[in-house]
Amino acid sequence: MIDLEKEAAKLLEFLKTQPLQSAETEPEGHEKKDQGVDRIYNGETVKDAGNDNVPIPTSPEVESLLSRISADCGYNDWFRVGCALKHEGCAYEVFRDWSARAPKLFDEYACERTWNSIGEDHDAKVSMGTLRWMAEKSFLTEPGTTDEMAEQALDFISSLFRSGEHFELVLKRGCKDGRFFPYRCRENICLFDSEEKSEFLSQLKEIIEELSPRLGKTPPGAWVSLNPVCDGEKLAGNAPSDKDVTDFRYALVEADDLSREEQWRKLSGLNLPIKCVTWSGGKSLHAIVKIEAGTDCKLYKDRVTKLYRYLEAHNFPADTANKNPSRLTRIPGFFRDGDKQYLFARESGPRSWDEFEAKILFGAATLSPAKSDSENPDPYLNELIEEYGPALYPDAQGKPTIINQPFFAGYTIRNCGLVRDHIIWRQYQSETGLWKIIPDVELPKLVSQQMLAYSRSYDVPWLASKRTSKTCKDIKSFIDAEQVGQSNFVRSSRNVIHARNGMVVIEQDGTVSFKPFSPDYYSTNRTEIDYDPEAKCPMFLEKLLAPCKPDEIECLQYFLGQCLLGRNLSQTFLMLTGTPGAGKSQLLSVIVGLVDKANWTDLRLPQMSDRFEMFRLFGKTLATGRDVPSDFLRSKGAHNLKSLVGGDPISAEAKGKNECYDFKGEINVVITSNSTLTIDLDADNKAWERRMLWINYNCEPVKDKIDNFADVLLKEEGSGILNWALEGARKLLMNGGQIPRSEEHVRRIRELLLESDSVHAFVETQVVEDPMGRVTSEQLYAAYWQFCRTQDW
Numbered sequence: 183m184i185d186l187e188k189e190a191a192k193l194l195e196f197l198k199t200q201p202l203q204s205a206e207t208e209p210e211g212h213e214k215k216d217q218g219v220d221r222i223y224n225g226e227t228v229k230d231a232g233n234d235n236v237p238i239p240t241s242p243e244v245e246s247l248l249s250r251i252s253a254d255c256g257y258n259d260w261f262r263v264g265c266a267l268k269h270e271g272c273a274y275e276v277f278r279d280w281s282a283r284a285p286k287l288f289d290e291y292a293c294e295r296t297w298n299s300i301g302e303d304h305d306a307k308v309s310m311g312t313l314r315w316m317a318e319k320s321f322l323t324e325p326g327t328t329d330e331m332a333e334q335a336l337d338f339i340s341s342l343f344r345s346g347e348h349f350e351l352v353l354k355r356g357c358k359d360g361r362f363f364p365y366r367c368r369e370n371i372c373l374f375d376s377e378e379k380s381e382f383l384s385q386l387k388e389i390i391e392e393l394s395p396r397l398g399k400t401p402p403g404a405w406v407s408l409n410p411v412c413d414g415e416k417l418a419g420n421a422p423s424d425k426d427v428t429d430f431r432y433a434l435v436e437a438d439d440l441s442r443e444e445q446w447r448k449l450s451g452l453n454l455p456i457k458c459v460t461w462s463g464g465k466s467l468h469a470i471v472k473i474e475a476g477t478d479c480k481l482y483k484d485r486v487t488k489l490y491r492y493l494e495a496h497n498f499p500a501d502t503a504n505k506n507p508s509r510l511t512r513i514p515g516f517f518r519d520g521d522k523q524y525l526f527a528r529e530s531g532p533r534s535w536d537e538f539e540a541k542i543l544f545g546a547a548t549l550s551p552a553k554s555d556s557e558n559p560d561p562y563l564n565e566l567i568e569e570y571g572p573a574l575y576p577d578a579q580g581k582p583t584i585i586n587q588p589f590f591a592g593y594t595i596r597n598c599g600l601v602r603d604h605i606i607w608r609q610y611q612s613e614t615g616l617w618k619i620i621p622d623v624e625l626p627k628l629v630s631q632q633m634l635a636y637s638r639s640y641d642v643p644w645l646a647s648k649r650t651s652k653t654c655k656d657i658k659s660f661i662d663a664e665q666v667g668q669s670n671f672v673r674s675s676r677n678v679i680h681a682r683n684g685m686v687v688i689e690q691d692g693t694v695s696f697k698p699f700s701p702d703y704y705s706t707n708r709t710e711i712d713y714d715p716e717a718k719c720p721m722f723l724e725k726l727l728a729p730c731k732p733d734e735i736e737c738l739q740y741f742l743g744q745c746l747l748g749r750n751l752s753q754t755f756l757m758l759t760g761t762p763g764a765g766k767s768q769l770l771s772v773i774v775g776l777v778d779k780a781n782w783t784d785l786r787l788p789q790m791s792d793r794f795e796m797f798r799l800f801g802k803t804l805a806t807g808r809d810v811p812s813d814f815l816r817s818k819g820a821h822n823l824k825s826l827v828g829g830d831p832i833s834a835e836a837k838g839k840n841e842c843y844d845f846k847g848e849i850n851v852v853i854t855s856n857s858t859l860t861i862d863l864d865a866d867n868k869a870w871e872r873r874m875l876w877i878n879y880n881c882e883p884v885k886d887k888i889d890n891f892a893d894v895l896l897k898e899e900g901s902g903i904l905n906w907a908l909e910g911a912r913k914l915l916m917n918g919g920q921i922p923r924s925e926e927h928v929r930r931i932r933e934l935l936l937e938s939d940s941v942h943a944f945v946e947t948q949v950v951e952d953p954m955g956r957v958t959s960e961q962l963y964a965a966y967w968q969f970c971r972t973q974d975w
Contacts, residue, residue: 242575242586243310244272249531250317250450253284259316261296265308268300283533317450324461324524325515328394332387334525335404335515336379341458342432342470343410345376350407350422352510353389364405364510366421371414386515394517403463403518405510408432408470427507430475430482432457433489434504434511438466446526448498454489455538459527460511463518467526468511474535482507485535492542497568540576566592573636574645585648591660594625594632599701602664603671604843605836608706615680615699617671617706619801622838625661626654670704677915679746679908680708686908692916694908707748707781707803711900719902722895726765726772729881733924737875740921743910745777745850748803751919753828753873755851759858760879763887766854770806771892773852776903777804784808785851790819796834799826800843804850812857820862824869827851861938874931875921937973944969 244267251263260281267277274297282288325331343349351372354365375382393401410429411422418425435454437445445467449459455472462468471489475482486505493500512518514525532538567573570592575584594600600607600620607625608617620628630649637645679686685697685705696713727735741756758766774782785805789795799805805826807814815823825832830847853859861870888894895903914921923931936943944966 242571246451246453247313247317248280249453252528253281262308262312264297265300266312269309322525324522328387328390331390331515332383335386335513336383338514339374343374347374347410348413349410352405355402368414368417368420390516401517403523404513404516406513408434408509408511409507422508424506424508430479430507432470433473433486434509435469435471435500436466437499439499452496453531453542455532455535456530460514461524461526462512463521463523472535587657588660590633590657594629597632598628605839610701615705616708617704625658629654629657671706678703680705681713682710683712686713688912688915692912709776710778711904714901717901717905719899719906722899722903726769729764729879730877734877737921739910740914742907743914745804746907747911749848750827750850752921754875754921755827755873756875758854758877761881761883762856763883764879764881765884766879768892770808770852770854772895775896787819788817790822794835794837796832797836799849800834807853810853810855812859815859816862827873867935870935871931876931940970
């Protein structure tokens with residue numbers, strides 16, 4: 183039987199790996215398939231676009247997308263926008279205000295009737311993906327014929343100037359010091375007469391054809407004055423200047439230091455009151471921005487100053503030479519060198535300067551104060567605003583009431599000093615020097631605290647009442663979505679041991695220095711024992727390690743130093759076996775106490791193949807198996823032990839998390855047993871031999887036992903044991919991360935491995951092939967039994 187849940191999970195994982203559609207191609211959700219309910223309009227079938235299952239957007243995103251979609255579109259697209267807005271929970275006024283940007287088509291009664299007709303169930307497939315897709319394809323394509331070019335030029339002039347107004351049309355260029363410039367003069371002045379459009383269109387067509395590329399001739403393109411000017415006879419000089427402007431209507435914004443795609447991306451996100459955008463045929467887009475200062479030159483300059491400050495605050499590298507009102511701009515519909523000047527995008531953004539100032543500039547200035555460091559309670563606030571936008575956005579009435587959730591996600595991360603460690607967040611604790619894990623359940627609380635702090639710092643008292651559970655959890659989702667590169671919490675390159683009272687640093691030359699806590703160590707584990715360079719540990723050495731041979735004591739010192747370093751440099755694990763009551767368990771308790779229980783966990787090999795077991799090891803530096811049975815290393819998960827200590831990449835899945843945590847298998851492992859352990863070799867003897875350290879406590883049980891001896895040792899000689907282990911860490915690093923083993927030590931390990939696979943050892947060493955020989959099973963078994971008895975197995 184098919185496991186539907188498992189198959190669905192496979193399908194979901196497959197879909198996550200699929201690449202996004204190109205912006206030039208409709209995504210599958212927008213293909214006109216028979217999966218939505220259709221509408222009929224004037225005999226034409228209108229299909230719903232699909233839903234690409236994207237997250238519910240913030241209001242600023244809706245504003246930005248609508249600013250890039252022309253309301254002067256066909257009914258299909260107009261209806262789709264309405265469906266998408268209603269699906270996303272937007273108010274009718276948003277749809278109405280956007281529709282009104284096309285005054286020739288706008289009918290408020292029809293607009294409201296259409297909005298009310300959009301049903302919640304019927305239009306559920308049309309969502310934010312539709313708006314994003316429409317915004318991506320909102321720019322226009324260049325005209326193909328001379329007729330189309332002339333029509334673009336006429337439409338452009340008609341949109342900028344009113345009938346009876348004069349403008350300058352420049353068709354020639356001069357050259358000075360090797361640089362070309364538009365040749366301006368009073369003879370360039372033209373009168374726009376709306377009743378003579380057809381004649382003007384014919385004239386434009388003739389001019390465009392005359393200036394088209396020909397052999398040996400490079401067309402210079404054409405320019406037009408940005409604002410209307412006075413009649414040529416009334417000019418103050420030979421060419422129009424600022425004094426000759428009759429209506430201070432528009433300003434020019436361009437940035438030719440960026441690629442065309444980057445210019446458009448940034449312009450689209452600025453939500454400027456754009457009249458239109460022209461491709462210059464060279465390096466830049468010319469965005470004509472509504473200023474609407476009438477005949478007031480001073481007001482024009484004030485507004486342009488505000489505009490350029492806004493552009494600077496948002497890191498848009500606008501050419502500041504374009505601030506004067508008599509500026510020329512490239513006119514669409516003309517050839518320029520090997521390219522064409524053409525209309526790139528139509529009207530977008532706020533409908534007027536006043537709307538832009540109220541909704542955008544007012545919000546940015548009021549809610550994101552750019553104070554000096556001495557005045558601003560948070561001098562780095564502007565960096566957050568640049569990355570996430572202002573903390574609050576204005577509503578339809580221009581009041582700052584819409585919470586910018588991504589901003590408060592960034593505000594919380596920055597103010598709380600949160601740093602991402604793969605799928606978790608950590609926060610530095612100055613009193614311990616540790617980077618503590620912040621549980622998921624605590625993040626909404628931190629968000630609430632930071633929103634309250636912001637409301638007090640910037641006198642926004644109503645914000646405190648908006649700290650609902652849902653809002654804080656929604657902001658937490660933006661925190662979780664923050665992208666990071668490689669984690670800083672990697673131990674592989676740090677030779678630092680974190681003691682309770684400071685950082686012990688082992689330099690490359692083997693010298694040891696003691697330093698104060700610092701977040702720059704990115705330490706996540708420490709011992710709870712103080713570092714005292716003069717401390718000794720005679721009781722530990724003379725009593726607890728008495729059963730050990732000198733080479734075993736040296737091996738143990740190296741291994742304890744490795745445990746303090748928090749990573750398994752030697753890629754080994756330690757076995758302590760032998761007589762019950764001889765001190766193995768007490769030694770293990772000392773090792774755990776030295777490393778600290780916060781950094782330790784049980785080694786559960788039989789459960790190691792379970793789904794979430796590996797995640798138990800995340801963040802731990804020591805795993806132990808205490809008093810395990812003799813077949814412990816034959817359990818079903820025993821093969822994972824080599825990965826845990828051998829530096830292999832490990833992927834751990836946590837409950838309640840969609841992601842997996844990938845970490846390196848460098849955990850220190852200690853196993854104790856009263857019996858000799860046998861191992862499931864799986865034909866990998868050499869790998870087990872490399873990874874094993876074995877200390878055998880074959881001695882009489884301790885007679886005069888001290889209650890809780892390990893605790894006594896840690897209390898009285900903790901700093902001394904730490905020093906002894908530190909010396910082991912220093913020796914380990916100076917020895918290239920290798921723990922020395924004597925020949926006797928290696929021999930015992932090899933014998934143990936042979937015993938673990940005694941049948942194979944018997945056949946390899948005792949059985950000889952003889953084509954003429956015969957042997958019965960009883961004889962073979964008797965010889966095997968005698969072989970094992972001889973080996974003392």
